[in-house]
Amino acid sequence: MEELKNIAPHLSQLPKKDAFTAPEGYFDDLPSMIQDRVIAQSKTKSRVFSPAWTFGSLGLAAVLCLIFFLGQSPDETVVSQQEVTAYVSDNIDQEFDETLLAEELSTSDKEVTTSETNLEEYILNQDIDEQLLREEI
Amino acid sequence: MATYSDKELLEMFHTDQSSYAFNLLVRKYQKKIYAHVRRIVIDHDDANDVVQNIFIKVWKGLEKFNEDSELYTWIYRISVNESLTFLKKKRTKFFIPIHNVEKEMSDKIDAGEHFSGDEIEKKLQKALLTLPEKQRIVFNLRYYDEMPYEEMSKVLDTSVGALKASYHIAAKKIEENLLGR
Numbered sequence: 001m002e003e004l005k006n007i008a009p010h011l012s013q014l015p016k017k018d019a020f021t022a023p024e025g026y027f028d029d030l031p032s033m034i035q036d037r038v039i040a041q042s043k044t045k046s047r048v049f050s051p052a053w054t055f056g057s058l059g060l061a062a063v064l065c066l067i068f069f070l071g072q073s074p075d076e077t078v079v080s081q082q083e084v085t086a087y088v089s090d091n092i093d094q095e096f097d098e099t100l101l102a103e104e105l106s107t108s109d110k111e112v113t114t115s116e117t118n119l120e121e122y123i124l125n126q127d128i129d130e131q132l133l134r135e136e137i
Numbered sequence: 138m139a140t141y142s143d144k145e146l147l148e149m150f151h152t153d154q155s156s157y158a159f160n161l162l163v164r165k166y167q168k169k170i171y172a173h174v175r176r177i178v179i180d181h182d183d184a185n186d187v188v189q190n191i192f193i194k195v196w197k198g199l200e201k202f203n204e205d206s207e208l209y210t211w212i213y214r215i216s217v218n219e220s221l222t223f224l225k226k227k228r229t230k231f232f233i234p235i236h237n238v239e240k241e242m243s244d245k246i247d248a249g250e251h252f253s254g255d256e257i258e259k260k261l262q263k264a265l266l267t268l269p270e271k272q273r274i275v276f277n278l279r280y281y282d283e284m285p286y287e288e289m290s291k292v293l294d295t296s297v298g299a300l301k302a303s304y305h306i307a308a309k310k311i312e313e314n315l316l317g318r
Contacts, residue, residue, distance in 0.1 A: 003304075007305055007308040008309060010315055011308060014257060017254070019254025019262065020172065020179075020181075020254075021252065021253050022175075027167055027171075030167050031163040031167065034189055034193065035160060037189060041193065
């Protein structure tokens with residue numbers, strides 16, 4: 001190779017041969033080894049998608065679904081929005097202010113903090129029986 | 138045994154003779170592909186595994202093979218990818234740093250199993266192991282397979298200019314290694 005003569009003159013003068021060899025008869029057997037693997041893979045593939053497998057899987061899925069639905073708790077009752085409204089209007093006489101309720105809900109999440117001194121003051125002001133309190137604690 | 142062209146093999150594959158056509162294709166390319174893979178992975182058993190995987194991939198891909206590209210180029214492309222993947226897996230599997238895989242391959246050359254070369258040939262093969270993997274592949278394709286750069290460009294998806302530069306650098310390095318510089 002002219003190209004190599006210029007780049008690597010020493011290398012270009014070496015006899016070029018393939019020193020790697022394969023075992024005796026390797027190339028006679030290789031096509032059938034590959035063919036066997038191809039057949040094995042095709043069988044695995046067809047087994048996965050066989051009708052027996054498909055119907056078997058569907059049957060199993062159906063049984064599992066049935067078990068799931070039968071296993072559902074019978075105590076659960078579904079209540080509609082109308083039923084809830086009717087219950088409230090029948091059982092709660094007083095009308096309540098929705099705005100007040102909304103305000104209460106928005107403030108109820110707020111964390112209430114108080115100091116130890118405040119607590120002591122509160123207990124003293126409420127005229128709580130100290131003896132009874134100690135027993136409770 | 139009659140030698141069929143790639144076009145004839147593909148035509149045969151797409152008729153009802155797919156298994157027969159594939160068998161002929163394996164017989165046509167097995168020696169070239171084995172030699173190419175063996176130069177990359179060095180060990181015969183490793184080469185055997187890789188070559189079988191390559192042809193399995195060829196079998197799977199033949200159905201959708203785009204006949205606009207050459208079969209020979211496509212098979213070589215699969216060979217390069219499979220060989221590189223094999224070496225990569227070998228490194229990650231055993232957590233071996235790069236030089237150790239090369240050392241292992243170098244020892245196999247010294248052991249001389251299924252290797253008919255003399256001391257100079259051993260020295261050349263060991264010098265090749267000092268090259269970066271892709272540079273080694275470029276050198277092998279050009280030096281041993283005498284693949285034209287245009288063809289190589291399709292196989293490796295690299296520009297002709299870059300391949301020429303890569304071969305030039307690889308050959309220089311090997312020359313220096315052989316001369317003990």
